[in-house]
Amino acid sequence: MTKLVYLCDWLPPDFGAVGQYAVMHCRDRAALGYEVTLVGLTSGQQASLTEETVGAGMVRTLRLPAPPLDRVSLGRRLAWTVRTNARLIARAWTYLSAADEILFTGSPPFLLHFLVPLNVLLRKRLIYRIADFHPECLIASRSTPSKVLDAALSLTIWLRRRVQLFEASGEDQVRLLRHYGIPASNIVLKRDPPPVELTGDEVPLPVPAELAGKKILLYSGNWGVAHDTDTFLDAYIRHHRAGSGTVGLWLNAIGAGADVVEQRLKDEGLPVARGRPVPFGDLGRLLVTPDAHLITLRDGFVAYVIPSKTYGCIASGRDVLYIGSPLSDVDLICRQGQRDGQLYIRADVGDAEAVFQALERLGTAPA
Template sequence: MTRILLVNRFAPPDPSPTARLLGDLAAHLAAAGHPVTVLAGRLRYDDPKARPAATEIRRGVRIRRLPTTRFGRRRLLGRAADYASFYAAAFVAMLTELRPSDVLVVKTDPPLLCLSAALAARLRAARLVTWNQDLFPEAAEALGLRWAGGPIGRALRRLRNRALCRAESNVVLSPAMARHLEAEGIPRERLAVIPNWPDEAVRPLPATANPLRRRLGFGEDRVIGYSGNLGRAHLADAVTRLVLDTAELPGLRWLFTGGGAGMEPLRREVERRRLANVTFLPYQPRERLAESLSVPDLHLVSQDPACEGLLLPSKLYGVMAAGRPVLFLGAKEGEIARYIRRWGIGCCLDVARPESWRAELQRILRDRGELARMGERAHRICAHRFAPEHALARWEELLAGRPAAARTTEAELVA
């Protein structure tokens, strides 16, 4: 069996989506008989003061957490220090862990981890696979960081592209991301589209059978939810405007579960205006995700149009698995909007016409029957196209050296 080393800044049981996905893949590979080790930082996504165990065995996977700084995500300099310390610790650990013909799988937290991974793989004659949750520095440039579009950004992009060309395979989440990298000069045969997947524990729960909804006291009100990180790429200002423009609608509740840079400003504005129908919850543990994702009648998913083809919000899969329709705020003709219209699993708000949001939302919420039907379709589509076993089987093919069998085509996604 092949020895496999996976590297990401967070590892299970951390609540971050990257940790959950990595944990699922690692456990699946371990169950198939592969010796699997995970290298991660000794910190938590939602609490930089927490100090997880340095080593542990979880679901048959050896997890080794490396000593790094723990400033957290609130300040740019602190985050940069956390990144730098992880780069250094992870590079040394990769050199000590890898043997010839091992498989090294690296994610994109921290960004550009592929640079040191490519060097480590070359020095140890290991096979390199990159798992790209987003494309950096392009995403940084799209979000307005000017340095990312200047000489520094261009140099980083060239280095990134060189590392990806050296990798055996580069996994991306969508056909649009694959097209972007191909345009950057990455050979098509080294690219594989393998979508993310929902937590296997997430399933539809009727409102009447959901203890969390009862505890929150939402009753017969219609609930719009947002779950996960509300960050720079998620149109935090537009989401705040949408909430404030609709908060006074009768019988409507907003539920925000998670964190991120945009969550605190939204919370402060809600408190300043004393809006009683907006509720905030922290990240929920894995065993409560089915309850948490089934509380809303409709889930908001947002993405800055500038980030089209550079990332894909992983919260989409959990929403669909919970059997809930999607309210998308982002590029009207973008990838997610096309999928929503093609599958009939939700509605799209035109990010360029905020004056239309309130009336459109009222129209959407008026028909409870159609909301339920869209949710049922979302659940069926998710089970058919994004079930964990489908993606994990593709990963097995890829790591076995059969990349052609692992690729997902755009036709398969939208058929």
């Protein structure tokens, strides 16, 4: 039986798309006869170890308690990353030593920088499932160049070339890896499925009272540095000041972008409801609740990030508004997954007029 160790960050019931997909991927591997050890994080106070038989294989899940990530301070964020990566590897060492394959994700960042050097001793087959590209995301978030980050990127590319197999989430990521000199034979395209199976029997969640009578546009998950805010804000304000004003924004989200959008709209006196990501068990109900979903992505993050919410948004059958580049696989996923009667609209970042027209259209679309 092939032994696989899978390393990632936050595991359900904690919020984290990478962890949600990790559980699904591990069960798929186990069904093929693998013995899988999934090692990730929990916000709980105690470590836990569980085992489950799946098909011809099994999944062993080790959850390690960890403090929340400070997203405001870069220094504290890097310190958290180093401590967390070291602890994940230390606690998983027994399983890593006995494994045939080690699969790690881009979350937490920089596991690559630990595992490639250690693999001189471990001598395992390394599989890198790309979530977000680091340090590219940090470089893209800056307004000025950094020689230190450029050097870190050069080192990272060199380390990536020592990985035996990459699992890319999108074709844009495949193109980027090939640009970095990764052989095509070392890359497989493996998209994420929708985070939950939607049967059509889901009961929608209650709509926030402050949005009663509005067409609900939902932004769910994380709205952070990789996601555009200005284009949407300009268009939404115009939609309510000079347009039909029929759309109401529901922010079921975390992140600096969500904070900015909420505060700006409240200052403008415009309809906005703020919540937090729902428990995983309610995710299917949330996806079918709104009239439309909102996805945004800044151009500088194309290929570095594929918003995981895309799969669930398009699978919900609800309309989708995407503000971002057609070069991102977000556009490809939505166009290929679009269902009969489902409205999909894409607008460029910076094109507030196109987003305004999209909001007007969504506001009059059939329920």
